[in-house]
Amino acid sequence: MSLIVQKFGGSSVANPERIKKVAERIIEYKDAGHQVITVVSAMGDSTDDLIELANQLNARPSAREMDMLLSTGEQVSISLLAMAIQAKGYPVISLTGPQAGIRTNSSHGKAKILNVQTDRLEQELANGKIIIVAGFQGISDKNEITTLGRGGSDTTAVALAAALNANVCEIYTDVDGVYTSDPRIVPKAAKLSVISYDEMLELASLGAAVLQPRAVEFAKLNNVKLHVRSSFNHNEGTIVREVEDMEKDMVVSGVACDHNVTKIALFDVPDKPGIAYQLFDALAQENINVDMIIQSHERENRNDFSFTVGRDDKARAVEIANQVADAIGARGVAYDDTVAKVSIVGAGMKTNPGVAAKMFEVLYRLNINIQMISTSEIKVSCVVDDESADRAVVALHTAFGLDQLEQ
């Protein structure tokens, strides 16, 4: 008997009809003799509706009260899904994050999972129950309800799969798997059958929205096999796992584009120790994730700093940048959110020199100006004008031989 952990997102449980479909899918596994734990998100847009209600009462509610509010969304979907399964005559129990033993730190709104206390889960599995767990939430050691932040339901599923040593963690989405690029932008994009954690991690960070990066990281750390697949059909999706025998001829396995980018720059920053620390510590204190960081060459004892953050964090990041600029005597702050980040990802890159140069060439031939560059072992990213980004993605997909990939 194998244990399967599954995760269904908000659109899969957006209304009673869809909830019934998910119930049927879960029952298929149960009938096939598996143990099943299913993690669900809040129904459709219900989280956004709650956020809008909150904003009518308080422009900046405390993160603790937001967690109290938002955690209700998943609690509604787990109970409804459990009822749908009960209606089919199967034994089932829904558990909130706290009840499922998801212990987190106290960082409300962006809590990290510390561990999973599996007693209750094991007991319910031993009782033959299908278990439905509320994604996105946990409990701190102060007995407070916490939420895990964006994509938290994926992370919940992976954490449960890791803690219970599940055979696979299935992530259901509205696409068939992980593609070489976004099919809406690149018509020739093809589904990958296997991808490594590292590649997935880079793709996920870059806006290929099928899987949240922290969930992939968590899966890599705990060696949890992920299966990204469609909730609309039974096709095999994409397996995400440690890949030892990566095909050598596939240098680049994906081209991604992230439009959720704001570029912020500080001009004429005095060149002395501790400046970078001061700026980025202030941003970290506010839980703002900084993506790319560039410090330009020093000139007349003055530097320029540029960095990127998500557009959600723009207002707060600019505010902090201004405060720090005043404090350290920089000349000014500028920001630009009409930019996007285009990236190529591939584990084969490590052993194939010249990949970055080829990317820059493609952009040059398209007459697209590169504003920032950042690289990792298996990724090259360029910040470019937002409007040019899609053109760049299509051209890169062709240039790196991904158009020929068998569908």
Next chain:
Amino acid sequence: MSLIVQKFGGSSVANPERIKKVAERIIEYKDAGHQVITVVSAMGDSTDDLIELANQLNARPSAREMDMLLSTGEQVSISLLAMAIQAKGYPVISLTGPQAGIRTNSSHGKAKILNVQTDRLEQELANGKIIIVAGFQGISDKNEITTLGRGGSDTTAVALAAALNANVCEIYTDVDGVYTSDPRIVPKAAKLSVISYDEMLELASLGAAVLQPRAVEFAKLNNVKLHVRSSFNHNEGTIVREVEDMEKDMVVSGVACDHNVTKIALFDVPDKPGIAYQLFDALAQENINVDMIIQSHERENRNDFSFTVGRDDKARAVEIANQVADAIGARGVAYDDTVAKVSIVGAGMKTNPGVAAKMFEVLYRLNINIQMISTSEIKVSCVVDDESADRAVVALHTAFGLDQLEQ
């Protein structure tokens, strides 16, 4: 410094505007130097909306999953109310029933409060916080979320007031207090300034919907002073407390009418020991509250049994009555939900004979047939034809001198 526990119902927090009004009212008390704990229900019709969603998935969902679902309603309102208070710059924290230490038994959907663990509440009060508590819910010793059933928020408020020895427990409603009768039926109905627990208990049980009977019972048991008042103005409402010096000239203090009545009868029940036990135990097992019970005089070793239940419980009660009738060899079961219960209530009744007779006379002169009678020390109730009930209430209000009561 006094401690005030307040309870606001669902209509008081039905939308952001009303939530702001409640926040202002709470802040008035805080500014006046009081400690405040406020219990709230789910927003407006949100509980009904959740029930409807559930019914689309399962005609008879388990009570455990319904509790999981419905408890989200109060969690939404406490967090929103806390945010509204935060917006005004006051220290506040919302607590779910479990977090507020409301420990209950495991009777899902109709849980009883066993005790209140006050550590967290005391700690937050000591920190100077306004506390907002989710009504209607608690936690069982199995770490399960429970709900207290109908009117549970009143009970939560009284339990908190009792556990923390509050100076008063204010119950905010959409009326000015407790009236001698329903002003919609009896235009001359007047507000009472004081009423005893026992009278309130009888009135509450009888459909004067301002206060739930179990909350009044809880208050009486723990000697918690209740103040029933309007959320729309600052008028003094009605104090509910132990009344020693009841005015002797006020024999009857209220006339009530309950339309939520179904009469069920078993015919030709064999006259042997254990029959009543068998029937009413079966109903109790299903958590059905039976109100009046009448056993007619034995005739040819056969009895008739009649009893009343709320209309919500009609279907299940009739089903059980049929099963028991088969099992014990009764001739048949009949039910009628076109009936209502009209009652007069007054602590002065104990020392004034002839009150019941006077009531029967009033009904007789109106040519209203009495179908069932039940009496307590301070109450006489008659089941009559539903359509005649309002006429009866108006006439009784006049006959017992309540029309003359100063408003």
